[in-house]
Amino acid sequence: MVLGELGQRITASFRRLNQAPIIDDDLLDEVLKEIAAALLHADVNVRYVSELRSNVKKRVLLESDASGVNKRKLIQKAVVEELVRLVSTDRKPYKLEKGKCNIIMFVGLQGSGKTTTCTKYAHHYNRKGWKTALVCADTFRAGAFDQLKQNASKVRIPFYGDYNETDPVKIAEEGVELFKKEKYDLIIVDTSGRHKQEAALFDEMQQVAEVVAPNDIIFIMDSHIGQACFDQAKAFREVVDIGSVIITKLDGHAKGGGALSAVSATNSPIIFLGTGEHFDEFQPFDAQSFVSRLLGMGDLKGLFQTITEAMPLDKQPELLNKISKGRFSLRDLYEQFQNLQKMGPMSQLMQMIPGMSNLMPAGAEKEGVKRIKRFMVIMDSMTDTELDCEVQLNDSRKLRIARGAGASIPEVNLLIDEYKRMEKMVGKMGKSGLFGKGGELTQLSRNPGQVMQKMQSAMDPRMLQQMGGAQNMMKMMKEFGKMENMGGMMEGLGGIDPAQVASMQKMMGGKMKGRR
Structure with a gap:
């Protein structure tokens, strides 16, 4: 599971909270300290961790005096909602439209997995019935043309590129025009990887964006570089209008919290997570579902x-x-x-x-x-x-x-x-x-x-x-039943009906053991 260790540590803190006979200020501070340590260990920006602790504490102090409030539920719900807020943005992602030519441009650092992600993105929509095509406008990296061509042939998606042309702006323009004439639903333009200090490559990226007029520009964020993501994302955001973010390399033991918290630098929503090298290891991102799975509550x-x-x-x-x-x-x-x-x-x-x-x-x-x-x-x-x-x-x-x-x-x-x-x-x-x-x-x-x-x-x-x-x-259902006050945590996630879980529990023969 993506950031599995983080989820296990936060869940352990919730369990400790549920087992305590009395919830006082000292216990609340200890639990929040444990959660903060888990987030920092996952490389989440210290400022966001501090905000999360402060916001949860304020909410508990304000609402816990109300009659009938379950303090355990309140704390858990507040933490869950703050985690959702951490990986969310108010800006809505671009929505692809059937019957229209959607042009999507990919940008990001070299080595971020951008070319592979282009193919994954194309493959995802191709499986859903979209007529997709790939354009290689990366003339800077040796082997970029061959890599995208091989990837495209593996997933059987049309590809455009030119070995002899060195101008990425011309290739992007010609490729997009070709697939537009052939009435493709989704045209994906792969561009050169670049660093914020490479001014010439940033100018080139701006020129490509001007000639292809993309409906959306997707920034590929490498989770391995942790909190360094923030400055890079900000630099890209200042040059082109980034509309969406895809975070890559969240498999293994990556400390992806740095990338997740750096999304605020783009003011753009995360739309997918790359969780492996294979083309189907690519998950659509929903903040509430992500946090739910992170905490072992499924989706x-x-x-x-x-x-x-x-x-x-x-x-x-x-x-x-x-x-x-x-x-x-x-x-x-x-x-x-x-x-x-x-x-x-x-x-x-x-x-x-x-x-x-x-x-x-x-x-x-x-x-x-x-x-x-x-x-x-x-x-x-x-x-x-x-x-x-x-x-x-x-x-x-x-x-x-x-x-x-x-x-x-x-x-x-x-x-x-x-x-x-x-x-x-x-x-x-x-x-x-x-x-x-x-x-x-x-x-x-x-x-x-x-x-x-x-x-x-x-x-x-x-x-x-x-x-x-x-x-x-059956074993899973019994373990799930031990997670006390699960209903309250699910309420914090929104869109997940605890009654559905109760029905699953009943049909498997288990019994809910959570306290009320």
Whole structure:
């Protein structure tokens, strides 16, 4: 998890607060001191840490005298809201518009991961159905052209550049014009990395911005340089109108707090976080969701949004009709595996489930993904009649399928077993009325707790276990139940409904243990 150590230390401070029989001024000072030390260790600017301590203390003193106020909840809520404020800005990010040519220009220091991030950004929107293209206007760094060209070919996105042209302004202008004529939705311009002391390169950046007239200029901020981000971001902001920020290299043990707190220098919102080298290790940023995941409380709102975006059931009438009648084929299973892959890395989904990021064994989600990909390869070796379950898979068919997929007979049998469990589950769901005309599944985004509760009766734990290590779900729920006053902390985050968590807890058989 991004800044996982910081989240664990703040959560430990909350736990200490909850275990104390009496909340007095001395304990409040000690807890705030621990939280401040954790933030400073994560390289957050000392001025912002001081402001956070001061603001929390003022709020507690002002509101704690009111009748019926739970002081523990108040302190936790105040800290959460200050953390959200730390990584937020009042300025709204540029919103891409379908049916219009959106031109996005990337700027940043050399070595900040700008070229890779351009590709990640293009890939993210390409997967969502946008017609995207890349333009290499970096003529300063040797190998920039080749790097972006290779990246673009890997994700199958059109690319424009010129080995022989040394003027980045001309390349940017020609590339943008070419893709404009071809009616691309999103044109991404990669520019040279530059430092605030390189005046000539700053002039060049300004010229590129003038000729391409970008709808948004995105500043790439390298979290590894910590608090030095502030001065660099400020220098870029004074030359071009930075509209958004992407923070990179937040994987590993990076002290990303310096970058997070330096965003104020740009007065621009963070829109994505880069969490690894792979193109899908790229997370949309929402301040409330980020803080929620940071504190181990997951992001149920983001989880349900991800699921409904990847598998919009209202746009799959044929599948809904089949499920309502209890019918489900291997082809349907294959399509749902494809939808699952659209959700992004499984590790990101695990972070959205409260407590799961710490309880899921390292590599467990990768094993689940590997298994799914293996199943898909086996299904690729099947005929149409086999995928549609119109014929019985006898021993000779299984042997042919195994040979075609380079798999073993036991692997084919494992797939068939998983399919049969899924088919049985779908049959139960069909009888439940969830998928019928006017079924409740359309209410998933509005009241997921109730819908999931009803779906629980149809779930087979063995299937979940095979898919991705869900054997730890029960343990996770018990740990989650130990987090006292969780409801109050979630209220501080906004947009996360504690009732949804209670529903999940109930359907897994656990019991909430938090005090009121």
